[in-house]
Amino acid sequence: MRASALLGILAFLAGAGLAGGAYTLGRTWRETSKDRFCSRCHEMRPYIAAWKAGPHAGISCKECHIGPGCLKALGDKARGLVFLASHKAGYSGRPQGVVPEGACTRTGCHPGGGGDGIPWKGILFHHSQHRKTGRSVLGERPRCTLCHGEALARGHGTAVRREACLVCHLAGEGLQGDRDGDQACLVCHGMPPTVELAPKARLDHAEARARGYSCRDCHPSLFPQGPPVRREACLACHSQAEREAQWPPAWDARKLHRIHV
Numbered sequence: 191m192r193a194s195a196l197l198g199i200l201a202f203l204a205g206a207g208l209a210g211g212a213y214t215l216g217r218t219w220r221e222t223s224k225d226r227f228c229s230r231c232h233e234m235r236p237y238i239a240a241w242k243a244g245p246h247a248g249i250s251c252k253e254c255h256i257g258p259g260c261l262k263a264l265g266d267k268a269r270g271l272v273f274l275a276s277h278k279a280g281y282s283g284r285p286q287g288v289v290p291e292g293a294c295t296r297t298g299c300h301p302g303g304g305g306d307g308i309p310w311k312g313i314l315f316h317h318s319q320h321r322k323t324g325r326s327v328l329g330e331r332p333r334c335t336l337c338h339g340e341a342l343a344r345g346h347g348t349a350v351r352r353e354a355c356l357v358c359h360l361a362g363e364g365l366q367g368d369r370d371g372d373q374a375c376l377v378c379h380g381m382p383p384t385v386e387l388a389p390k391a392r393l394d395h396a397e398a399r400a401r402g403y404s405c406r407d408c409h410p411s412l413f414p415q416g417p418p419v420r421r422e423a424c425l426a427c428h429s430q431a432e433r434e435a436q437w438p439p440a441w442d443a444r445k446l447h448r449i450h451v
Contacts, residue, residue, distance in 0.1 A: 222267045223252050231277045254289050262290070294334040303334070311352060313379050375405040 221227055228251045229238045241247060246254065256266045295303040304317035320332050337354045382395040399405075 218271075219267065222270055223250075223256075225251050227270070227274075230274065233277070254293050256290075266290075289333070289335045289339075291333045300334075310350070372399065372405050375409075 228234055241251070256263050294300050303321060306314075306316040306318050308315045308317075337350050381399075384392055384394045386392050
């Protein structure tokens, strides 16, 4: 066989191999981009059911769970194939459905990533402040699904439970960045209005702060349990601690203020 013929055969085989590889890669890419690929494992059934009942029912899985860019997409698809192979081999565990950063805020979805100064459960929430934090929470930076993930899984839209905040804002940690003192409170809560504690007893928070009182003088815990004002705060004025045992077990603000006012 002449050299030219041999080279021709080798070139043909190489071309056929490349064509077959390209076809296989393209077919794999298409199949792993279909929603039915995600539902082949029984571990995925509750997630598929939540997706169908949720606000993203008309959006394909890959739109949220595949990162932008070819290299990122290849990595995500490779992990999906590894999970499928381990499932078929009987070694699969709980799937890790990660929504990469930027998937939610892409054009056509939630551009801008939410606003600032949003009233929520008595505080003012600032999305920009949370997005730019460099702190690591549970091994990852804060992202949309860290707060909104459970609500989406339950089909409740973008609702957020207060418990989601405790993942970062645990008592004793605070995660207030470079803010100290009252600024750590006011950035979320703002200046509280004047409140009526009891008849003839009003508390003007701005006036109290002007007199030198700090938020923590009355609210020493970031997440207080039980009464919002602790007994120790009263002892700042009522220094006769030995009389504490005489105080009524039930702290009724109206009764206490009728005695004092």
